[in-house]
Amino acid sequence: MDLDLTPEQRAFRDEVRTFIREKLPSEIRERLRAGHPPRKQDTVAWQRILNERGWAAPHWPKRYGGADLGPMERLILLDEAYRAPAPLPQAFNVGMLGPVLMKFGTPAQCDHFLPRLANLDIWFCQGFSEPGSGSDLASLRTAARREGDHYIVNGQKIWTTTAHLADWVFALVRTDTEARKQEGISFLLIDLRTPGITIRPIHSIDGEHHLNEVFFDEVRVPVGNLVGQENKGWDCAKFLLSNERTGIANVGLCRERLDYARELAGRYTQAGKPLLDDPKLRADIAMLEAETRALEITNWRFLLTDSEQKRLPAFASVLKLKGTELQQEINALLARIVGPGGLERRSADEVTHGPIAPRYFLSRAASIYGGTTEVQKDILAKAIVG
Amino acid sequence: MNFELNEDQAALAESLSRLLADRYGFEKRRALTASGAAHDEKTWAGLAELGLTALPVPEALGGFGGGARDLLPAMQAFGRSLSMEPFLASAVLAGTALRLGADEAMQTRLLPGMASGEIVSAWAHDEPAGRHAPLWVETRAERKDGGWKLDGIKSNVPAGGLARYFVVSARIAGAPADANGCALFLVDAKDAGVALREFRLVDDTAAGELVLTQAAAQPLANPEDSTRTRLAIQGTVAAGIAAVCADMSGAAQAAFDLAMDYLRTRKQFGRLIGENQALRHRASEMLVSLEMARSMAMAAAVAADDASAEDSAPDLHRAKLSVARNARNVALGAIQLHGGIGMTEEYAVGHYLRRIHVLDQMFGDADAHAARLAAALL
Numbered sequence: 001m002d003l004d005l006t007p008e009q010r011a012f013r014d015e016v017r018t019f020i021r022e023k024l025p026s027e028i029r030e031r032l033r034a035g036h037p038p039r040k041q042d043t044v045a046w047q048r049i050l051n052e053r054g055w056a057a058p059h060w061p062k063r064y065g066g067a068d069l070g071p072m073e074r075l076i077l078l079d080e081a082y083r084a085p086a087p088l089p090q091a092f093n094v095g096m097l098g099p100v101l102m103k104f105g106t107p108a109q110c111d112h113f114l115p116r117l118a119n120l121d122i123w124f125c126q127g128f129s130e131p132g133s134g135s136d137l138a139s140l141r142t143a144a145r146r147e148g149d150h151y152i153v154n155g156q157k158i159w160t161t162t163a164h165l166a167d168w169v170f171a172l173v174r175t176d177t178e179a180r181k182q183e184g185i186s187f188l189l190i191d192l193r194t195p196g197i198t199i200r201p202i203h204s205i206d207g208e209h210h211l212n213e214v215f216f217d218e219v220r221v222p223v224g225n226l227v228g229q230e231n232k233g234w235d236c237a238k239f240l241l242s243n244e245r246t247g248i249a250n251v252g253l254c255r256e257r258l259d260y261a262r263e264l265a266g267r268y269t270q271a272g273k274p275l276l277d278d279p280k281l282r283a284d285i286a287m288l289e290a291e292t293r294a295l296e297i298t299n300w301r302f303l304l305t306d307s308e309q310k311r312l313p314a315f316a317s318v319l320k321l322k323g324t325e326l327q328q329e330i331n332a333l334l335a336r337i338v339g340p341g342g343l344e345r346r347s348a349d350e351v352t353h354g355p356i357a358p359r360y361f362l363s364r365a366a367s368i369y370g371g372t373t374e375v376q377k378d379i380l381a382k383a384i385v386g
Numbered sequence: 387m388n389f390e391l392n393e394d395q396a397a398l399a400e401s402l403s404r405l406l407a408d409r410y411g412f413e414k415r416r417a418l419t420a421s422g423a424a425h426d427e428k429t430w431a432g433l434a435e436l437g438l439t440a441l442p443v444p445e446a447l448g449g450f451g452g453g454a455r456d457l458l459p460a461m462q463a464f465g466r467s468l469s470m471e472p473f474l475a476s477a478v479l480a481g482t483a484l485r486l487g488a489d490e491a492m493q494t495r496l497l498p499g500m501a502s503g504e505i506v507s508a509w510a511h512d513e514p515a516g517r518h519a520p521l522w523v524e525t526r527a528e529r530k531d532g533g534w535k536l537d538g539i540k541s542n543v544p545a546g547g548l549a550r551y552f553v554v555s556a557r558i559a560g561a562p563a564d565a566n567g568c569a570l571f572l573v574d575a576k577d578a579g580v581a582l583r584e585f586r587l588v589d590d591t592a593a594g595e596l597v598l599t600q601a602a603a604q605p606l607a608n609p610e611d612s613t614r615t616r617l618a619i620q621g622t623v624a625a626g627i628a629a630v631c632a633d634m635s636g637a638a639q640a641a642f643d644l645a646m647d648y649l650r651t652r653k654q655f656g657r658l659i660g661e662n663q664a665l666r667h668r669a670s671e672m673l674v675s676l677e678m679a680r681s682m683a684m685a686a687a688v689a690a691d692d693a694s695a696e697d698s699a700p701d702l703h704r705a706k707l708s709v710a711r712n713a714r715n716v717a718l719g720a721i722q723l724h725g726g727i728g729m730t731e732e733y734a735v736g737h738y739l740r741r742i743h744v745l746d747q748m749f750g751d752a753d754a755h756a757a758r759l760a761a762a763l764l
Contacts, residue, residue: 001455002388003688003697072387262763279760286759290682290704294712297681301389308389312677321674380673381666385649 003297009072016055016080023049024086027351033260035334035354037208038087040123040165046087047120057094057118059246060102064110065118071303074246082252092124092162093117095244097170100187100236104228113189127157127171127190127214128237134159135375137172138181138234142216144173144188146223151175151188153196153219159369163199163212166192176231187233189225196220204365206358207345241371242316248370249299249319250327254292257330261285264337275337288330295322314383317376324366324373331363389684391459398436399459405432406467412734415468424548424592425470434503439477442625443501444485447493454628454690458683461629465636468737470591472506472545474629479509479544482625483553487570487618488606496551496572508549509622510540510573510596515562518754520623521616523568527556527603534605535579536571536598544748546594547584549575554598555619558609569609570618577602589740621693623749627702628683628690630745631709635676635683637745638713641720641738642676645669648724665723672719675712682708700759707755710746717742 005013028042038046050056051065058074060066069077081088089095098117101110116122133140142155153173163169169190176184192199196219202211228236262285265276275281302308302315309315335342335357342357367373391399409429418426433439441456443449450456457478464473481500484493484507499505516522525538536556543552552573560567573580579601582594607614649660649669659665686705689698717739721728728735746752 001390001458001684001688003685004387006387276764279757282760282763283753283756285763286756287707290708290756290759291678293685293701293704294678294682294708297685298677300387301681301684304387305389317670318674318677321670322678374667377667377670378663380670381663384646384673385660385666385669 003300005072005076009076012073013076013080016077017083019053019055020080020084020086024084028087029084031351031354032085032087033354034352035260035356035359036348036351037210037359040162043087043090044120044123047089050089051119056089056120057098060094060098060114060118064098064102064114071246075300075303078247079252079255082256085256088247090120090123091244091247092126092166092170093120093122095247096126096240097124099243100170100227100240103239104187104236108224109189109227122167123162123165124168124170125160125163125166127160127163127169129159130156131158135372137237138185140172140174140185142171142173143177144175144186144221146175149223150220151186151223151226153188153190153216153221155216157214157216158212159202160199160212160214161210161369163192163214164201164209168192169214170227172233172237175233179231182234184231185233185237186230187227187236188221189227190216190219190221194219194221204362206355206362208355208358208362210362245316245319246303248316249295249323251292251296251299251323254288254295254323254326254330257327257334258285258289258292261330261334261337264334268337268339268341281337284333288326288333291322291326295319295326298322312383314379317371317379320371321373321376321380327366328363331360335360395456395459398438398441398456399463401436402433402438402460402463403466405429405436406463406469410467410469412468412737415470416732418470419586419590424545425472429469430471430503433471433473438473439503440501442477442481442485443497444493447497448501449497454625454687457629458632458687461632462636462639462683465633465638465741466640468589468637468640468734468741472508472548472592474626474633475508475543475545475549476500476506478625478629479622480507480549480551480553483509483570483618483622484606486621487553487615488572489608492572492604492606505550506545506548507551507553508543508545509626510543510546510552510554511619511622512541512543513539513562514541518750519563520750521565521568521619522562523555523557524562525554525556525598527558527569527571527609530600534571534603534609535600536573536603537600538598540596540598542587542748543582543594543596545592546582546596547592551575552580552596553606554596554603555615556603565616566612568612568615568619570606570615571603571609572606573598573601573603587744589737589744591744624690624693624698624702626749627706628686630748631679631683631686631705634709634713634742634745635679637738637741638676638679638716641717641735642672644735645672645720645723659723668719668723672716675715675719679709679712679716682712700762703755703759706750707752707759710742710752710755713742714739714746 047056054067057066058069130140144151144153171188175186196217198215200213201209266274268275338356346353440449441452445451527536554571554573579599581597584594587593652659682705685701689701720735727733
């Protein structure tokens with residue numbers, strides 16, 4: 001039993017750290033440190049720099065532009081990105097669609113899309129949720145009927161993160177309305193420039209535009225854009241949702257935000273004294289650091305140990321539950337620290353004054369997306385109670 | 387990075403679990419406490435037979451030279467079975483103090499007997515006024531007639547009544563909280579200056595208040611070597627933290643298992659109570675806490691073994707803080723899921739809260755470790 005990186009892993013960490021220090025533009029770093037979300041151009045620029053090293057999609061095979069890295073090396077890349085902080089590789093492209101194409105896609109789909117996904121030449125968003133289908137995803141109603149070489153798509157998606165920035169959407173659509181709800185679903189790739197698509201913004205409680213509604217009105221999608229078999233899209237969706245486990249705990253993010261909380265608590269003063277002089281605040285930070293360490297070790301334990309994965313196959317829900325709880329508590333702590341000084345609504349151009357309070361509001365989404373906290377608890381309860 | 391037991395650790399854990407299942411079922415433990423016995427002599431003999439009492443003792447002195455990692459699965463098994471054996475007091479605490487603080491002659495005199503289980507010793511360091519301060523020592527040592535005499539009071543000495551020897555911290559100079567000026571002494575329980583007020587802790591385990599009045603004492607090594615003393619105390623406390631973190635995570639696991647069984651068997655309103663989402667969600671929250679406790683019990687073991695590593699000191703504090711909180715959450719949830727039966731002394735689940743509460747109070751409670759981490763933030 002040990003918690004150390006091997007000498008090779010340590011060397012890899014140092015290599016990544018040096019790479020990021022040398023290549024990451026300082027303006028991007030400062031914006032993220034202050035709490036701004038990454039801008040599209042920043043994510044694209046940084047992902048292309050990473051992609052030259054195979055680090056944009058590190059777990060993909062080399063022939064598709066990845067680096068064939070194992071779970072520990074992926075975690076190191078992720079932790080170092082958070083530590084910098086640097087933008088993360090675009091998750092819909094790299095973490096979600098890429099692996100689905102490799103498992104279910106045709107060779108032609110893989111050859112065409114994978115290099116473009118890795119280099120962020122095209123930006124995908126995810127069209128899963130619908131107004132009537134949130135946690136109960138399989139009840140979705142957006143329909144696709146076959147006409148010759150095309151599917152004709154009609155319906156509506158909602159909560160579509162970055163649709164307004166995206167070129168394509170991967171969507172779950174119903175291709176058989178008679179079958180049981182999981183069995184009539186297909187997985188389609190849809191070019192967002194196709195006529196009949198309308199994207200409307202949804203502003204979230206941080207005041208920003210991350211989310212959208214996407215409407216499909218007689219949208220023609222070539223049948224060649226079907227991934228896997230018709231009516232077997234639920235398999236793709238299940239694989240996609242269970243596949244992305246490396247980043248689910250967000251340990252690096254918790255740690256980076258806690259470091260920033262310490263930094264701000266040393267900088268913000270109250271009645272002439274740094275907030276860090278307050279033992280209660282320090283104890284709160286210490287407590288969150290201890291729990292972050294517990295999550296980090298739990299994350300390693302499950303991601304790196306086959307016997308632990310076998311003991312609790314639903315482990316990802318443990319990581320998601322604890323990770324979101326900590327992220328939310330840390331964002332609340334940051335909002336407490338900036339206090340009255342964080343109330344003024346500022347423009348996103350003010351790099352040094354990050355949206356700490358808005359980001360605290362936005363952090364409430366973490367226990368809603370990717371399977372709500374309640375859905376995760378249902379999953380765990382099934383595993384432990386039956 | 388590696389999170390698995392090696393073959394020896396796994397084999398020992400299995401033999402121990404079998405021994406404890408046989409000797410320490412909950413009803414047997416109840417009978418044991420009712421009998422007034424401080425522990426089960428046959429179990430203790432069994433531990434010696436398995437080589438467990440020899441595990442932390444250096445190989446040269448008849449032991450296996452095991453560390454906190456090797457003890458982790460054993461301590462978890464003790465927690466699961468609510469063991470009352472003096473293993474923590476003697477093999478872990480007194481044994482570590484002697485290994486780190488005693489000269490060769492004294493180690494040779496005591497450790498082989500402790501390895502074989504024949505000698506039980508106890509660690510007498512905490513004092514009432516110190517509460518959770520790790521190095522608070524008011525007990526005085528003075529040189530007299532070519533030897534040493536101790537005066538002072540040591541509180542909540544685990545397994546005090548079973549001990550033939552006490553390893554006692556005492557001050558030869560300075561004020562109670564000074565980092566320097568302490569030395570470790572061996573005190574024979576039969577000495578005329580030794581009085582032990584024996585009692586049970588709230589988890590039924592035996593402890594005592596040690597009152598030393600001009601008690602004859604032998605320094606473990608050169609008493610002027612304050613640095614060695616401090617390191618020996620810190621190392622002993624580190625071993626203790628690792629051991630009780632493992633124990634608490636084992637206790638939490640057992641409480642969790644009982645609660646899950648109950649959810650699967652107890653019926654109310656015509657259906658299993660485990661079908662109710664409120665109860666299912668609480669069970670899931672308990673699982674998350676349990677996994678955090680398991681992870682931090684590992685962190686504590688690694689930190690205690692690798693005391694010089696960068697993360698060692700903060701990891702010990704974080705572990706004691708996190709395991710205590712998370713294990714307590716599991717125990718509280720387990721009682722709640724049981725309802726009324728969880729409140730009864732004749733049912734096991736509440737005993738895990740009692741044990742976790744006691745272990746939380748040893749070597750600094752969750753608040754004390756949070757405060758120490760907080761102080762280090764400056």
